[in-house]
Amino acid sequence: MRRELLKFLFFAVLILAAPLVFSGGYLMNVLVFVGINTMLAVALNLLLGYAGQISLGHAGFFGIGAYLSGILTATYGWNAWLAMPLAALVVGTLAGLIGFPILKLKGHYLAMATLGLGIIIYIVFNETVDLTGGPSGLSGIPNLSIGSLVFDNDFKNYYLIWTFGLAVVLFCVNLAGSRVGRALRAVNDSEVAARVMGVNARILKVQVFALSAVISSLAGSLYAHTMTFVSPASFGFNFSVELLTMVVIGGLGSVYGSFLGAALLTLLPELLRGAQDYDIIIYGGLLMSMVMFMPGGLVRGLPELFRRVARRREGAGNA
């Protein structure tokens, strides 16, 4: 437990110190999105990596959070700090309600059902033009502020987003190492044995589904307030797949792996700016090769790779 705490402190220092190195310029803006995507990937990983339940609809929960915050503040003039928890509450309730029937499904069926849910949400974003502005989006969402401090540039937003980001990471690290996290992994390994041990698999799965949706909604609210503009295109099926890719690349069941996956997939398109049309192929290729050659993700695959290379070097040195 103490080791987990040290790991987290190291991570937190790294994150908080990053702007000293990268300060200014476009990169800061990208790092803000790394923060948002980290929250989303960690949330999805709780569900997929720990509980073993796939969701291809998380972009929908992310979107509802963003739109609720956006509409309540921009259209109805609510205080953003009030809209955010309300959005999370609505999303959590929705996920909890739909969680009961949807999590009865397993494997491929669950994947298809969550995918369907995500698409329905996406269609609603597009069609409720009066509320959401439809395909052309919703603008004029205010930045978050505390007193006279308005989070209106990348530097301020970085610390805002990562305050939440680090809290989410710590929250999930704690959960993973706890009695509840163990029960989740048990359900993932053998649901029937977990139930025989007294774990109420059904309720637990729904709880985690709702928690995961709430974190996604929170990330959505933060996204809306940093972008000040949202449109349905950000919350479609493709983004759900992108989130899935982050989690798989980083490593199922590893919180820091999700950070790694989120960072990689957020930075990648920026590095490949000249070849924008290729990014879809790169996602597909990455996803496929990870599942084939590094099913444990980067967090497990990279150390393994280093060990192997080191061993080979050693062998060459001895010869």
Added chain:
Amino acid sequence: MLEVSGITRIFGGVTALDDVSFTIGQGSVTGVIGPNGAGKTTLFNIITGIYNRTSGSVKLGGKDITGLPPERLARLGMVRTFQNIELFGAMTVLENVMVGLHTKSSSGLLACSLMMPWSIAEERRIREAAMHWLEFTGITGLADDTAGNLSFGKGRLLEIARALAVEPRIILMDEPAAGLNSQETLGLAQLIGKIRGMGITVVLVEHDMELVMDVCDRIVVLNLGKKLAEGTPREIQENAEVIAAYLGDG
């Protein structure tokens, strides 16, 4: 202690269990035997809430538990092991047993995530109790190994340790000696003795006759879904019908 009455189970026209009834006394060790296809595992699955029955009822300590799901049964003190061992393969041996203490702890999702002091204290208690059960079954040395890498024999011991961690009143073991060598089987017999010594009722489905005759107080014989006989090991050994059923089975 455990009262099984009139359990019938029909799978798409095939009667797997036909009006099976028997009673098991507190603190006893009971064996359920029978040729292949007699319906032993189906019976276990119905008692432990994995399958639905077609008709009949099950009572535990006088309380009707018919059709309750396994997670409810665990809280009522009934736990089981599986023929093909159902471990949490990706977790360590110690963590496996810690899951067994799920019903003996209560920190919720939020308390765990926010690292409340009481949940930290509880976690320490869980770890200590789990270590005790590893010691009890003699696999303390494997605590940090990955459960999925254990040998079949050690895996069986872990499964029993995990089941004991639930602190059950009754434990049902589905072919605990399957896949064990003769030395391991001997160890298992001793372990069953120790478990009974704690006042826990034991029921086992078993093919290993030597083990059954050695550890059981009473034996229930099933054949083709029906109860064929019931009695002490000696009575069963001398029962002509039972002998015929086994010989007929080849």
Added chain:
Amino acid sequence: MKGNSLPMKGREFLRKKRTPMQLEQILQYSFSGLSTGAIYALIGIGFSIIFNATGIINFAQGEFVMLGGMLTLFFLELLQLPLWAAVPCAVAVSALAGILFERLAIRPLRQPTPINLVIITIAGSILIRGLAMLLWGKDTHAIPPFSGDEPISIAGATILPQHIWILAITVLIIAVNKFFFYHTISGKAMRACSYNRRAASLVGIDVRRMVLLSFIISSVLGSLAGIIVAPLTMTAYDVGIMLGLKGFCAAIIGGMSSGMATVVGGLILGVLESLGAGLISSGYKDAIAFIILLLILFIRPQGLFGKAESERV
């Protein structure tokens, strides 16, 4: 202005909207619903065949539909082949893609857990879509109808010749499909696999060959569906997602059957969608399929016509 069917169809619809003849409208929507439903049915059968042979839901199924349309276009326009030659070429290349997909993505998978299979087929679908985009660009293309676009009037509703093509080809495919599964050795072997894979392999059926065969048949069915629908709906590198999902919905209504139940599922879905779009709101048209999908999965996961299973765990 011949050869441009869309404005003409638009005018027809406008004229119909003004008349109070509700029944006529319903008939009109049902006709077009049936033909899209037939497409969904073909795609759904493709899903079911792979599912029954392997237990996999192939998320890349829709991409073969896209390949059918895009490849036909490619052979028609770039290689200047006549339609009767372009179609078999397109189907053959799609089948090849199906083989490659099974060989390169599915078979080598070291840990074929359901989650990994979902992920790998999604990855495959993204790759195929991406390659199509690189090869043919992002534009939407039209394929000329098989035999003109002079509307035919039936009982007050008008249908296009392509609708008839779709229905006729679907019936033909379903008949061939039925013949294959019930009267050929390979077909019977595949059915055996779907009942019990282990038992099938014990009696000497090469299960891995059957898996490959199921991918071939599904990609052929998918690409055919994509070819016959392309003249009506146009085609682009990304049409596979929606068509694939709706095909899956048809298969779910049919209880993952590779026979009539899925065909009926597809037709129900097509007609409901068409009526919903026409009478309620066209914007929510796509949502109808997914609401049906969720309802069926929640309430009758065994499909509309299947029998419930009694096992609890």
